[in-house]
Amino acid sequence: MSNRRRNLRKAAAALTGAAALMALLTACNGTATGSVTADGGTAAPAAGDATGGGGSTGSNGSTGSGSSSGSGATPAGNTGSGSGTGGSTGSSTSGGSSTSGGSPASGGSVAACRAAGLGYSWADSGSGTGQQKHAVVALTNKSGHSCTLYGFPGVDLVNSGQQWSLQRTNATPKRVTLANGASANFTITFLVPAQGDSTTFTPTTVVITAPDQRTSYDLPWHGGAVVLQDGATHPGTYVGPVGE
Secondary structure (H helix, E strand, O other): OHHHHHHHHHHHHHHHHHHHHHHHHHHHHOOOOOOEEOHHHOEEOOOOOEEOOOOOEOHHHOEOOOOOEEOOOOOOOOOOOOOOOOOOOOOOOOOOOOOOOOOOOHHHOOOEOOHHHEEEEEEEEEEOOOOEEEEEEEEEEOOOOOEEEOOOOEEEEEOOOOEEEOEEOOOOOOOEEEOOOOEEEEEEEEEOOOOOOOOEEOOOEEEEEOOOOOOEEEEEOOOOOEEOOOOOOOOOOEEOOOOO
16 A cells, blocks of 8 residues: 555656646747836847937937837836938028128219319400300319219300300210319300390309209309300301210
C-alpha cells in the first residue's frame, strides 16, 4: 500500500511539472494583453497597438505633425517615428532706398527767373543809323541764386492815352542761365519817323514782362517818337528774344 501511494505521488508530481512546463511555453510564445508600466510609472500601449504622438518641432518655432505605427511598446518620453512639416515664414529687409542729391528740378536743371528776383535797366536806350534804331534792355538776376531765362519778353510802348504791344521776331530763343548778379539782354528795334510821316507815336514808358511771368516792370522811354504801325503785318518796330 505504501508503494502504491508513492507511485501516485510521483505521477501527480509529474503531471504538475508537465502543467507548469505547458504554462511556461504558452507565456513565451503567446500574445500578451493588457498594459505594462514603463519607467516613470507611465503606462505604455500593449504590443501591436502603439500609436505615435505629435511630430517633431521644426526650426523657427513651427510645429510639424505626424503619426507612427508598429509593433512593440513605445518607451515613455519618446514619440513614434513619423514625418513633420515646418510652417515657419520670415521676411528680410535689404538696404533702403537712397535719394541722390541735386537741385529740386529734374535732371539738375536751374529754376526759371522770377519777376521779383530781376532788375530792369537800359543797356542802350536808343542807337543806330538811319530810320531804324535799337534800344537794349538788361535783365539782371538779383535772386541770390542761379536762374534761367528762356523766350521773349512782353513789351508794351505806352503814353498817357495809348498802348502798343510789340510783335516778336521769328528768331529762335535760347535758354540763358544767369548766376546771381549776371545779366541778359534783349533788343527793341523801333522805326523813327521820317519827313512826311504823319502817323507817329511818342511813348513815355516801356512796360516789360519777363518770359513766363505775369508781373511787369516799367522803364522810362528815351527813344523819342516812333512810327505807329500797330495794325501792320510786318511793322518796323518789334522785340527780340532774351539773350539774342
